[in-house]
Amino acid sequence: MAIWLDHGSEEFEQRFATFLTTKREVSEDVNAVVRTLIDDVKARGDAALADYSLHFDGLDFAVTPMRVGSEEIDAAIEQVPSEVLGALRVASVRIESHHRRQLPRDDSYEDELGVILGSRWTAIEAVGLYVPGGTASYPSSVLMNAIPAKVAGVDRIVMVVPANGGVVNPAVLAAARMAGVEEIYRIGGAQAIAALAFGTETIAPVAKIVGPGNAYVAAAKRHVFGTVGIDMIAGPSEVLIIADGDNDPEWIAADLLAQAEHDRGAQSILITDNALFAKAVELAVERQLKLLSRSETATASWQDFGAIITVSALSDAVPLANRIAAEHLELAVDDPDALLLGIRNAGAIFIGRHTPEVIGDYVAGSNHVLPTARSARFSSGLSVLDYMKRTSVLRLGPDQLRALGPAAIALANSEGLDAHARSVAIRLNLEG
Amino acid sequence: MAIWLDHGSEEFEQRFATFLTTKREVSEDVNAVVRTLIDDVKARGDAALADYSLHFDGLDFAVTPMRVGSEEIDAAIEQVPSEVLGALRVASVRIESHHRRQLPRDDSYEDELGVILGSRWTAIEAVGLYVPGGTASYPSSVLMNAIPAKVAGVDRIVMVVPANGGVVNPAVLAAARMAGVEEIYRIGGAQAIAALAFGTETIAPVAKIVGPGNAYVAAAKRHVFGTVGIDMIAGPSEVLIIADGDNDPEWIAADLLAQAEHDRGAQSILITDNALFAKAVELAVERQLKLLSRSETATASWQDFGAIITVSALSDAVPLANRIAAEHLELAVDDPDALLLGIRNAGAIFIGRHTPEVIGDYVAGSNHVLPTARSARFSSGLSVLDYMKRTSVLRLGPDQLRALGPAAIALANSEGLDAHARSVAIRLNLEG
Known part of the structure; x- marks a missing residue:
């Protein structure tokens, strides 16, 4: 069902190039609607939010308040099975301890002229976290987005989540509590993004908005950027698995499907040096597909975007992997380190036969918000740095200004910026 | 001419809030044109570039080749005054040594379960650098954008610069040579951005595009993002100067104007606890304005967006500065450290009376590409990290998977993702 590409075949380069550029998403043009929603929230604030919640979520804020109360969170936690609460706790602790290592250090030093240069990192003051509603309302994503913000030192984290009929997934509320998020509003869509960006009577604006959402949410985020x-x-989402023939085909098939079940646009790719193994994986995929509750989604994804690429040597997989720049890359081979050295573009790498990507989705401690759709060529997964910003600090005395000033004046003059030149010259008595 | 705000007055909060949200740019809607240009370059490649260069820059690639040759760069350098070359060298060395300190370290550690977690930083493979043409063609910006890319380890830096009549500013070519940029094309506008993003017969595509440009360039960058x-x-651009009454008003006026001369939309703000000093600065600004070659631009900027804010104590300036979140912040006061501690939102801070912002524009070593228009609340100046990306690396053995697997399975099941659960369970023999 998936596409087969043989690295040794003549038409490989052309077919692979086409494969790389195939779009896996229909980008709906929702900009006009989104613009209207945003303008209305800017103009009417809470009243607009109330109207849209009634319209889209059947939710009357006069009955069910916009803000989720603390007692409601307490009650929700009671409903979550203890096994799930325990697993969320395991995940929380590990995510926090991994992300603490990402905290940047300030720098300050004096150079040979006596100029003091520094870099100071500070946390963003307020962050909004969008959590989708319905089946895509994942407690794991709440932890992955909120905990790094807490670690960074963000003062205020505001969560918004659409709540059809008023109900928020109890596990999402439990995850929010664990991550220390207490300001939660039952709103969603472009209108929630507008409320976070511009503020309303009830919701103070934030400085940054994170979290996944549908086409309307994505368009609204671009709009308020x-x-x-x-x-x-x-x-x-996508996974690339580089596997030798010594793997259990059922394991690799399961990993391919863990990606495919996310979304009809998800992509699962196998690269192997063993064509018989590839065939066995394909058969295992077909068999396992039937067992899934999200079989329809996974089937569509595998059929439309799945790929099996055969290479004559595993080392041939490395340049292909760098061109694919997968969000997730599994190295299920005997000597993963030989391949690892050459890998440059990947969101996250999962090494060895006992590191299925799913471990990274939930409990490894690393972040599961990773660059998709080949963007690992130029971007990274979510980290503590995404919730901080760096300020340069510069300090000169009269001697340092005398030493550096003339070069600054020369450049300012060559760029035709007199006032720039004067700002230095006037301090050096070079100008009247 | 500039607006005066008195922090003690009753209407301050309202006027300050309005001041903060005043737009300083007309955003032209050029999306339709830009889309056409981009689609055409995608479809016709070099031929489209040739047509647009003839049309917009009066440049015939049959006569003046698209790529700037190495001998042409040699010849250009001969034309640059030695004083300017020397200043560019001072700047280059300082920028490189400052940015080397920003190189991130890889991390790899084994936790108490024996899970190995790592973060690997790698450079982006290829980067495009847009350099505007005409008077905004600044050699200093070439250094500020290209040197951090070199330090990061970017393999290929491609510079594009529109060249009306074929001529590229010799100082820009000299700066490119110093920064190690050798692949330079005489193209500009949205079509140059399209060529960098999608590639043509001559220009291989890059993975990231940096550098300033006009409304068309900005729209094209958003489009290819x-x-x-x-x-x-x-x-x-903007500057905020917090100054006490002990400064020379002429110095502070010069600094305000160094910002104002950039652009009619630039903004210069003074906060002081001394109203007489404020008045003296205002008079000095008016006097100095007349001396500038870019007087018209600076006058418009100061008149439309300049501001003088008086406070009763300098400490009152700190929360205002955090709300303004200026690109550049000068602390021209006796005890700058008292204020520095409270500053959270600023692109760069210039400390003391002998650190005019202009030093940071050219020769301090820190980057002059900084967050404008209040975006210092959530973003940072350009750094080596902008040319790198981080890959998470995860390695579990059978024991670690046994320890963490059950929690992952519990979360996958609670999120309704069977294939996720199966991918772990199958390795633990928990599933047939």
């Missing part, structure tokens, strides 16, 4: 910061616009 | 990474969309 500049007024606030945004994280990446998440695209459909 | 996703296919490639982009840096921030630069807005009009």
Whole structure:
């Protein structure tokens, strides 16, 4: 069902190039609607939010308040099975301890002229976290987005989540509590993004908005970018598995399907040096597909975007992997380190036969918000740095200004910027 | 001419809030034109570039080749005054040594379960650098954008610069040579951005595009974002100066004007606790304005967006500075450290009376590409990290998978993702 590509065949380069550029998402043009929603929230604030919630979520804020109360969170946690609460706790602790290692250090030093140069990192003051509603309302994503913000030192984290009929997934509320998020509003869509960016009577504006969402949410984030910061616009997920013939085909098939079940646009790719193994994986995929509750989604993804690429040597997989620049890359081979050295473009790498990508989705401690759709060529997964910003600090005395000033004046003059030149010259008595 | 705000007055909060949200740019809607240009370059490659260069820059590639030759760069350098070359060298050395300190370290550690977690930083493979033409063609910007890319380890830096009549500013070519940029094309506008993002017969595509440009360039960068990474969309520049009454008003006036001369949308703000000093600065600004070759631009900027804010104590300036979140912040006071501690939002801070912002524009070593228009609330100046990306690396053995697997399975099941659960369970023999 998936596409087969043989690295040794004549038409490989052309077919692979086409494969790389195939779009896996229909980008709906929702900009006009989104613009209207945003303008209305800017103009009418809470009243607009109330109208849209009634319209889209059947939710009357006069009955069910916009803000989720603390007691409601307590009650929700009671409903979550203890096994799930325990697993969320395991995940929380590991995510926090991994992300603490990402905290940047300030720098300050005096150079040979006596100029003091520094870099100071500070946390963003307020961040908004969008959590999708319905089946895509994942507690794991709440932890992955909120905990790094807490670690960074963000003062205020505001969560918004659409709540059809008023109900928020109890596990999402439990995850929010664990991550220390207490300001939660039952709103969603472009209108929630507008409320976070511009503020309303009830919701103070934030400086950055993160979290996944549908086409309307993505368009709204692009629209408010500049007024606030945004994280990446998440695209459909992908996995690339480089596997030798010594793997259990059922394991590799399961990993391919763990990606495919996410979304019809998700992509699962196998590269192997063993064509018989590849065939066995394909058969295992077909068999396992039937067992899945999300079989329809996974089937569509595998059929439309799945790929099996055969190479004559595993080392041939490395340049292909760098061109694919997968969000997730599994190295299920005997000597993963030989391949690892050459890998440059990947969101996250999962090494060896006992590191399925799913471990990274939930409990490894590393972040599961990773660059999709080949963007690992130029971007990274979510980290503590995404919730901080760096300020340069510069300190000169009269001697340092005398030493550096003339070069600054020469450059300012060559660029035709007199006032720039004067600002230095006047301090050096070089100008009247 | 500039607006005066008195922090003690009753209407301050309202006027300050309005001041903060005043737009300083007309955003032209050039999307339709830009889309056409991009589609055409995608479809026709070099031929489209040749047509647009003839049309927009009066440049015939049959006569003046698209790529700037190495001998042409040699010849250009001969034309640059030795004083300017020397200043560019001073700047280059300092920029490189400052940015080397930003190189991130890889991390790899084994946790108490024996899970190995790592973060690997790698350079982006290829980066495009847009350099504007005409009077905004600044050699200093070439150094500021290209040197951090070199330090990061970017393999290929491609510079594009529109060349009306074929001529590229010799100082720009000299700066490119110093920064190690050898692949330079005489193209500009949205068509150059399209060529960098999608490639043509001559120009191999890059993974990220940086550098300032006009409304067409900015719209094109937004448009190709996703296919490639982009840096921030630069807005009009700003300076905030917190100054006590002991400064020479002429010095502070010169600093305000160094900002104002950039652009009609630039903004210069003075906060002081001394109203007489404020008045003296205002008079000095008016006097100095007349001396500038870019007087018209600076006058418009000061008149439309300049501001003088008086406070009763300098400490009152700190929360205002955090709300303004200026690109450049000068602390021209006796005890700058008292204020520095409280500053959270600023692109760069210039400390003391002998650190005019202009030193940072050229020769301090820190980067002059900084967050504008209040975006210092959520973003940072350009750094080596902008040319690198981080890959998470995860390695579990059977024991670690046994320890963490059950929690992953519990979360996958609670999120309704069977294939996720199966991918772990199958390795633990928990599933048939």
